[in-house]
Amino acid sequence: MYLSKTDFREFLKCSKCLWLKKNDTDLYVPPLVTEFNQKLIDEGYEVEEYARQMFGEGTLVRGSNEEAAQDTKKLIDEKSSPIFQATFITDAGLLAKTDVLVYNEFSDAWTIYEIKSSTTIKTGRDENNIYDVAFQKLVMTELSIPVEQTYIIHLNKEYIKRGEIELSDLFTTTDVSELVEEKYEEVKSQADYALEFLGNKDINLSSCTCLYSSRRNHCSSFKVLNQEVPDYSIHDIARISSKALSGLVDSLIINISDIPDDFKLSPNQKVQVDLEKSQEPKIEIENIQKTLEELDYPLVFFDYETYVSAIPKVEGFSPHQHIPFQVSIHILDSDMKLNHYEYLADKIENAPFELIEFLHNTVPAHGTLVSWHASFENTRNKEIAKIYPKYKDFLLDLNERTFDLEKIFMKDYRHPGFKGKTSIKKVLPVLSPEFSYKDLEIQSGTEAMENWHRTIFEELEESERSQIQNSLLKYCELDTLAMVKIFKHLLKI
Ligand code: SF4
Structure with missing residues (x-):
């Protein structure tokens, strides 16, 4: 059993979770690998290929870990440089792959890239790039291969695509040698401990520190390790602090409805707890009425789907910037007549520009635009206004006229069925149970992005392409139709 850089990262997050994974117990529940995760992995390879071009001709090491380690040894002995994906395995079982390794004949040492x-160097709990590099240096040093300097190459978030990709502008190279040196001893002792810990035949599985962490920190094995915790528990209280969670867990309180009335919570958290206890919705009818009266007809319900790529694919865009490729619009007149309009790009190059032209031709000059979690659409409008100045006034005017329907559900319409959330996918089934995303091929924005990616970049049979495009249109249409349904529900009450 090897300890790779990824394993080491997982170990630092939770030693128990990695032990379960490595020891292949029934208690380990692998995280869901979606097509989106796969897209991120593929993008990582694409970025690596671009970055390698900055080093000229080199040798790419392939094959199984053991074969790759043998080939690397030969290349290191020959002082062949640069080496891509050099692989090192120590007798103790540490395994590291370096993206780029460059030999310096003057110092007779190697530089890791x-x-x-x-677009940044990450130094957080979930991912610490300095630890990653220190781990690689550790493995090479253990094999008596001198490492001189260490660098991190990452995408430059200020880069704007104009014509052919300019590698020197697309990437930022940062010398992290000193930071790596500072962490080196800590990484060495943690790696030793990880090997020892993973070698244990048994570990204490009776407790799980995630009992004291909110839901987003739990790994996929949480449910198996904590069977007494229901799917909706104190861990789901919005923005609950670890101090508050500790107070509750230590008092053996796991169900939201068991929280004492005098337990200290924020006003918003208190509402969430009260809803669960009473199982009664809390609706401020007068506030909602006042809000709805301020809207101008026709109402334009709209929703974007966007695509994100690490290497920018559209002129004027930057790495990881959202590219709107689809919009659905439902226009509701004051006499409740409803019309639907939609746009879906079939090429990436002009997608955002064509989408704006479609909006420009479709959205009436007057009336309120209605969106859910409007900051997303508003931010896209501001971004593309900078790229296409011809439509700047139009796009900023859309923002001025946009009302965020989600806001009503943050303050004036709370329901125990929403389980403390305000996303449209939580609200819709409670207010209109007959109306759901369940039967759709595409059920989330992430799936929409993945599927659109396939229609643009994969060679598909025409029938498959049009089937995916159909599913995309249905999904986006439902997003705006759901808003109309919810809006009509509010009118009724
Ligand atoms: S639920 Fe948390 S503490 Fe428990 S194994 Fe998973 S990550 Fe570790």
């Missing part, structure tokens, strides 16, 4: 598809 780690390539990241992010």
Whole structure:
């Protein structure tokens, strides 16, 4: 059993979770690998290939870990440079792959370049790039291969695509040698401990520290390890602090409805707890009425779907910037007549520009635009206004006229069925149970992005392409139709 850089990262997050994974117990529940995860992995390879071009001709090491380690040894002995994906395995079982390794004949030492598809160097709990590089240096040092300097190459978030990709502008190279040196001893002792810990035949599985963490920190094995915790528990209280969670867990309180009335919570958290206890919705009818009266007809319900790529694919766009490729619009007149309009790009190059032209030709000059979680659409409008100045006034005017329907559900319409959330996918089934996303081929914005990616970049049979496009249109249409349904429900009450 090897300890790779990814394993080490997982170990630092939770040693128990990695032990379960490595020891292949029934208690380990692998995380869901979606097509979106696969897209991120593929993008990582794409970024790596671009970055490698900055080093000229080199040798790419392939094959199984053991074969790759043998080939690397030969290349290192020959002082062949640069080496891509050099692989090292120590007798103790540490395994590291370096993205780029460059030999310096004057110092007779090697320089490590780690390539990241992010636009920053991450130093957080979930991912610490300095630890990643220190781990690689550790493995090479253990094999008596001198490492001189260490660099991280990452995407430059200020880069704007104009014509052919300019590698020197697309990437930022940062010398992290000192930071790596500072972390080196810590990484060495943690790696030793990880190997020892993973070698244990048994570990204590009776407790799980995630009992004291909110739901988003739990790994996919949480449910198996904590069978007494229901799917909706104190861990789901919005923005609950670890101090508050500790107070509750230590008092053996796991169900939201068991929280004492005098337990200290924020006003918003208190509402969430009260809803669960009473199982009664809390609706401020007068506030909602006042809000709805301020809207101007026709109402334009709209929703964007966007695509994100690490290497920018559209002129004027930057790495990881959202590219709107689809919009659905439902226009509701004051006499409740409803019309639907939609746009879906079939090429990436002009997608955002054509989408704006479609909006320009479709959205009436007057009336309120209605969106759910409007900051998303508003931010896209501001971004593309900078790229296409011809439509700047139009796009900023759309923002001025946009009302965020979600806001009503943050303050004036709370329901125990929403389980503390305000996303349209939580609200819709409670207010209109007959109306759901369940039967759709595409059920989320992430799936929409993945599927659109396939229609643009994969060679598909025409029938498959049009089937995916159909599913995309249905999904986006439902997003705006759902808003109309919810709006009509509010009118009724
Ligand atoms: S639920 Fe949390 S503490 Fe428990 S194994 Fe998973 S990550 Fe570790």
